Amino acid sequence: MKRSLERHRNIIDFALSSLLRRKGKNVSLLVIYTLIVFLVAAIMFFTHALKREASLILRDAPDMVVQRLVAGRHDPIPIDYGKRIAGIRGVSAVRPRVWGYYYEPVVGANYTMMTSDSQAPGTVTIGSGVARTLRLTEGDFMPFRNYSGVPTLFQVQKVMPYESELVAADLVVMAESDLRELFNFPPDRATDLALTVRNPRELTTIASKIVQLLPDTRPILKSEILRTYDSIFDWRGGMMIVMLSIAVLSFVIFAWDKATGLSAEERKEIGILKSLGWETADVLLLKFWEGTVISLSAFLVGVILAYGHVFFFSASLFEHALKGWAVLYPKFKLVPAIDGGQLAVLFFLTVVPYTVATIIPSWRAATLDPDAAMRS
């Protein structure tokens, strides 16, 4: 056992010396390899954590939201529809939601305007993102232009805590009467209807009944709301596929470079080793350790950097991709959510193919006659 360990250590010593002889090439290889692992791991950690948080935060979302469509577009829904929907068996509550968006031309930010029964008229509760962008604190006045362009002032009653930014960074909550007056919102309409259903298994049946009863409506089930975030951060979704493809393609180029053959110098080295009495198995072990030193180091360092970037530095490198042209961007820290399964997938995607790719050409060279290997 001890002898075998000592043999491996000797070969690792030799492999490290061999790698250090081509320092420039191998250090740059290690850096790029680490960056690829970092990118793939960071995307994996970020999307996994965000999906988990979305499912927990939206657990109490309405069982169903009913919108009205006019000419294929979302339109305010008559509150009367709510009474008709409440008559369907299984619907326990219908709550009209009055909400909308407000574009603030001074800073170029979009706010999401919500209403709450607990909000006193003339006051607003704002998300911490809004407070940060406009530099507002509790007690300040916030100006809005109403539907006819007349400025209206609302007093900031409360700024929501920083910890709620993931859902509330851009929120402005006001009394329903204020919102209706600000936007000249018809008193008999709501933006949509939030439904509570007694038995979640009946959701699809109730949705069918609503569409039969009111054909100009579109029911959105809670399962669809939750699935939205799965599909956004699915590996097939939008930019994720672009970023992952770049990383995977770079990795394929690496592996291809390794798999297509060794340099003349490396062949010569193998020839000399064999002429000195090294067995084919020893040469393969040497190449295995050379590949492992590079790939294992890149994997370990890449994973640690990705974890720090996503969970300690709020994924600041991804911020520009997520922010787009938005002025108001939430600043949030994700709750770390990694597990052995994720690390195993990363390991098998990055370390194993590279190590295998280094072994195959070495095996081809190691089985050659030493004389032929040195001459080539």
Place this chain on the structure above:
Amino acid sequence: MRKSTLFIFFTSINIILIIVLMLHSWISLRTIETSLRPCTDVARELQLTDLCLFTEARYTRNPSMADLHAPFQDHPLALEHFPSGSLVTPPRVRSEAP
């Protein structure tokens, strides 16, 4: 010092760090309900349906409430305007009725 000793030392430190990070993640997940309470409270009270991730356009701010062909709502040949529109895919069509 032998080069292999240095490599084993470096690898061991990194493996220990990863184990510490996994422990950190495990402990954080045990208290995730408490950490997310400010968000869940607001979401429950205001009956929110979406996370505030992309505020640049209404269909990226509330993707679950958006029209099925949101990017094309300005006119039928409109191209996607917003960078985050490339992240937000259209909602999946429900397979079950209706």
